[in-house]
Amino acid sequence: MRRIDRSQLEQLCHLAQRDGRTLIGPTVRDGAIALAPITTAADLPVGWTDVQAPGRYRLSRTQGQRAFDFVVGPNSAKEQFFKPREPLYRAERRADGRVGFVAIVPEPEKRALLGVRACDLAAIAVQDAVFVEGAMRDPRYASRRADTLVIAVHCTRAGSLCFCASMGTGPKVNSGADLALAEREHDLLIEALTPAGEALLAQLSSEEASGEDLRWLDESVESARASMGRHVDTRAVHERLFAQLEHPRWKEVADRCLSCGNCTSVCPTCFCSTTEDRSDLDGSTAERDRLWESCFSREHSELHGHAVRGSTEQRYRQWLTHKLGAWVSQFGASGCVGCGRCIAWCPAGIDLTEELAALSTSDARALMPVAAPCAEEGRDEAMVPSPARVLSVTRESSDVVTLALAIDEPRPFAPGQFYQLSIPGIGEAPISVSGRDGAGVEHTIRAVGSLTRALCELSPGSELGVRGPYGRGWPMRELAGAPVVVVAGGIGLAPLREALRQMLADPQQYPDVRLFYGARTPEDLLYAREMLGWTDRRGFQLSITVDRSSPTWRGNVGVVTRLLKRSTVPDAARAILCGPEVMMRFTIQALARLGVTHDRIWLTMERHMKCATGHCGRCQFGPYFVCKDGPVFRYDEVASLFGRDGI
């Protein structure tokens, strides 16, 4: 530990900018202390402090000359690495006339962060876990983050909303920085935590800190810790929160919450995002941007024309159970670092520590599912489509077509996985693989909205963008050797078709396959001709039913669960299901009556998706991301949450 004179701050700012580093430090801007590019120590908020209370933040003058006499302002280091808005790629005509997709990834940038607090260092570590340490790395975040020099500040005074001590993240800086400062009126203590920090420190004029200096630091940090008025009980908070999904407090807090999303935008760890497609008027180029988004918006959870989380109650519950609960199983750390920003910047002054305490009246604990193994191994994922061409179009029904696509540089796929299909300027959507046709990958698409309608209108030779495959597919290995019951509803047969084809092609491994398929009307049945061809395969049974028909239809009429009720199922049978959630719920009950237990049922979940890489937060489902932990789940992994409102 060394001691430097206050005048050395200028030198520190100067050294931090060497080798073309951009220095990002605290500075007064628009009535708040913001983290922004600065060049000299004079830009620091000398003589300013922040006064915070629930729903309130203001600056106030101090009599002193300290530069770090504040705690945290509305913006954290988050926006340095995860930009509020940034382009992902540009689609344009290539010289050969075909559509090309050009990734937009920033050059690696060198940055120095000055004045970051322990809580924000913990937040950076959390965002690193989301964007670069997971199964898929976001190259944009990674390139901004790659070369960052961090000069942190120990908090010797806690803010009135801080509770980092409860979250185990502060007030002392222990790691995540190259240098740590502690500021007094006339001088600062400084400690190097890494070789880079040591090299920088060596160039400052400093003295060895005295025993008294060290004692002062310990005592100040301890008194900061002791002065925190807010406390969170983090013991088993994940299990405790998920045991309170029906607590009346959610409704009470929702009556106060404006659903404005301020809390998520000031939160240093929130990472949800959406995308936007833009094209110029003549349509020759189109760009896709990524933007910060909030789980408090309606669009965030949209699925089939309604929001999965339609009410503020469900959205607040989602936010809190994710931030303090599910985050732990997803990223190994809480999503809350105790900085108090969401309390200060909530216009209604909602205090999450108070909400948490009110929700913690009982010690009940939910049995949380074990995290599903992720389907992906670490790799860079720039979310840029590859060009693809339509090889053939098969009309399946009035609103469903199957496209066979030739994809540039395809990666192998497994049945049950999905691709993100896009048309520049229109949009992108997750679509399952429905089969393989020679060199082509098949997708069966139902026209429901702007993009799917446009996809259904493509003709052979049309071009589009494709990225993938993504996600965990059907458990083909676990199904081998056992009788397999396949239950499909509507277009839910599409994600199952390739699995069926593979099973029928290998009767040795899959000797007994029974397909139960329900559709709306006989005209809506998919793959009718192909299914007829399957019926003479040994060991295959087909039962089809429709919801309604004309009297000329001689087949079954009624729901698919009625077909199941009429049958018996061999011992040890396994079941795979895909269809609307309600249908799957009743199917699971019917299967249970036939003796098929939850650990022998797999199903696909559907949630709104944007990135498919585990980075946008859109497809949250309890402790899972449907895009990378699913979409296929074994039912016992999701049973406690499946079919519940607003999850």
Added chain:
Amino acid sequence: MPIPPTVLAELSFAKRLSPDACAALAEIAEMETFPAGAVLFREGDLPGGVYLVLDGRVTLTMRAGGGESAVLSLGTDELVGWSSLLHRTRVATATVSRAAQLVRIPASALLELCERDPRVGYAIMAQAFEDVSDRLVDTRMQLLDLYGRRG
């Protein structure tokens, strides 16, 4: 053709009945085969027989908007024509859609059996109620028009 009580005992409809009650039921029941296309009863007909499907398929249709619409098909072990147990006229038309072997029980004789021995009556009504309740749940699911929206 008479039906052996052992065959009848296999059916869910008889699962709550004692062997004696099952034999009594067999006495009033009749086994019949029908070709595809045969109409068992029509919407609006007076109450008549109650049927149990041994094999084949029966489709219920209803008149709607000037046309005829298939609403439910029934197969092995299922009950057709329960409304006659309530002395109601037929609510749908029942047509054999795949050659079928059926058990036919005249509603009047069945109700007489129920009234003679209320324990048997309770068992029969409880079973019919179970079937009707399952069908109600299924009908609700059909009403949701699940696949219409996407699935």
